[in-house]
Amino acid sequence: MDIVICEDDLVQLERVKKTIENYAMMEDNGMEVVLATNNPDDVLSFLKSGKADCYFLDIDLNHEMTGIALGSQIRETDPIASMVFITTHAEMSYLTFIYKLAALDFIIKDNPDILKEKLLSTLKEAHRRYLKIGEQDTIQKLQIKTNGRIQNIDFQNIYFFEASPDSHKIILHLENEHIEFYGRLKNYEDLHSDFYRCHKSFIVNKSKIQNIDSKERVIFLDNGEVCYASARLIKGLLK
Incomplete structure (x- = not known):
């Protein structure tokens, strides 16, 4: 399961990235962070050549483009990927419904310990959904297992x-x-x-x-x- 992270706070970006990578290494489940950046333009460039299976996006990116706007662009190219928003602004969660982004979760990053716990529970749910993709006829994907890893093609x-x-x-x-x-x-x-x-x-x-x-x-x-x-x-x- 390929993962993209976009977070403007570099300390927070590294924390989220390490949490995901440590979990992936312990579980040996094929999860991989393919892009971790503080710039939404990097994500847009990535979308031109491919797409990920799960996106972790900060809402306030200290950029002319917000995480909500970035999420909207991702949804235009990928209607089924899991999307998770991480922010200090709990009051902004309603925007994900207004823009019909079908967010998997909305994580408040006010406490590092709670953040890690919430990240892992959301990550597990995203992976569970990813494994289900190959079982859905409408998705038109072949799911295979090779070298102990699941791939959806x-x-x-x-x-x-x-x-x-x-x-x-x-x-x-x-x-x-x-x-x-x-x-x-x-x-x-x-x-x-x-x-x-x-x-x-x-x-x-x-x-x-x-x-x-x-x-x-x-x-x-x-x-x-x-x-x-x-x-x-x-x-x-x-x-």
């Missing part, structure tokens, strides 16, 4: 599944990455209408196909990779 980012030479393993081909995990291809044949079992060793995402050499039964993907089709199954793919 958008269906649209998958190019093809390949049976690994290692028994009972699958190689998942993304645009610029290969991920190996335990599983059987037959369990992913009907995962989505875009996925087609084209060979005993391959399931291809039809939306990622660039062209097909039907004579050689080679499938060329948009990212430059190739996979193969069997004589029997290529007919269905061409159809």
Whole structure:
């Protein structure tokens, strides 16, 4: 679960970051702080190239952009990420409802000990929701476990599944990455209408196909990779 923190107080920023990182290390649950900054512009730049699964935002950022405004921009690109506001201004919590930000929690940072306790309880709930994402059909994500970590991968980012030479393993081909995990291809044949079992060793995402050499039964993907089709199954793919 990737986490972004935006807090203008550098001492507080480091405290929140350390609390999360220590918890992640103790639990070995794959949580990672991918950005910790006191500048909301850094978060906006981050959103141009990717998105996180959970955001911890201070409301008063000592910047022309408030945490509420930043949260609104995050929501435009990511409607399902967990969002947590941290502030000394309890009276401002109503703003998260006015702007329909669907905040997971609102943490008051007036006591360091209580802050840590509240951070951890909120973090656990955010992680619980993150693990549920792969179970929701409407989200269109594949949830896999690799090296003891959970990953949620958008269906649209998958190019093809390949049976690994290692028994009972699958190689998942993304645009610029290969991920190996335990599983059987037959369990992913009907995962989505875009996925087609084209060979005993391959399931291809039809939306990622660039062209097909039907004579050689080679499938060329948009990212430059190739996979193969069997004589029997290529007919269905061409159809």
